[in-house]
Amino acid sequence: SVNLQNTETIKPQTVFNSPPQQNRLNDEIYKDDMLIDAYIGKNAEKIKNGGFSWNTLFFGIIYIFYRKMWGFGIAIFIINIVLNIIAKIIPFIAINAVSTTIAEIIAAKIFKEQYLMHVNQKVDKIKEKNPDKTHEELLEICKKKGGTTIIPIIILILFTSLYIASTIITAVAISNQAKEK
Numbered sequence: 001s002v003n004l005q006n007t008e009t010i011k012p013q014t015v016f017n018s019p020p021q022q023n024r025l026n027d028e029i030y031k032d033d034m035l036i037d038a039y040i041g042k043n044a045e046k047i048k049n050g051g052f053s054w055n056t057l058f059f060g061i062i063y064i065f066y067r068k069m070w071g072f073g074i075a076i077f078i079i080n081i082v083l084n085i086i087a088k089i090i091p092f093i094a095i096n097a098v099s100t101t102i103a104e105i106i107a108a109k110i111f112k113e114q115y116l117m118h119v120n121q122k123v124d125k126i127k128e129k130n131p132d133k134t135h136e137e138l139l140e141i142c143k144k145k146g147g148t149t150i151i152p153i154i155i156l157i158l159f160t161s162l163y164i165a166s167t168i169i170t171a172v173a174i175s176n177q178a179k180e181k
Contacts, residue, residue, distance in 0.1 A: 031135055035123045036116075038139045039146030050112050055106035064111065065152035069118055073152075076107050122146065 037044040055063045061080075064073035083099045126141050133141070 028094065034135075035126070035138055035142045036119055037162060038142040039119050039123055039126075041143065041147035047112050047115060050116075053108045053111040056111040057104055060104060060107070062153055062156055064107075065156065066148050066150070067115060068146065068149055072111075072114055072118070076103070079103055119146065 036048070053063075061067075061073045061076050064076060080103065082101065083103060086099070092101055122145065123142060126138060126145060130138060131140060
């Protein structure tokens with residue numbers, strides 16, 4: 001979490017022999033890094049360090065949507081649907097399990113990199129749309145626009161619950177019809 005009270009007191013040290021434009025560049029990089037941290041919110045350092053995303057592996061698209069990566073989450077969702085369709089066409093259960101597991105591992109491997117690219121684009125847009133805002137105001141905007149949300153998780157849980165319920169109802173109806181015959 002970014003402490004907005006101390007943003008002006010914690011600055012990168014200037015290098016005395018560096019030209020002034022280099023010191024300004026260092027200051028801009030530092031301010032951008034603060035905006036990125038504000039946008040990411042929780043666990044910014046873990047995400048920025050890169051590497052494998054265990055949250056993505058264990059929670060899949062739920063975690064991706066939780067981090068407000070709508071496009072990436074929809075792409076993963078579509079890939080899962082395609083893999084399920086292929087599994088229905090090719091009646092070999094292991095193909096579906098292996099391909100889904102491989103897709104989940106790949107998503108977990110690339111998630112942090114993709115998320116940081118997403119965050120950088122969003123922060124750049126925020127800066128472009130608000131050239132007259134102070135750094136503190138930009139931090140607040142990044143904090144509001146970024147972070148996490150539980151709304152897609154709730155929608156996904158409801159959608160999954162409805163899907164499971166409709167599957168059970170259909171199975172019961174088919175079973176009852178079979179018993180009547």
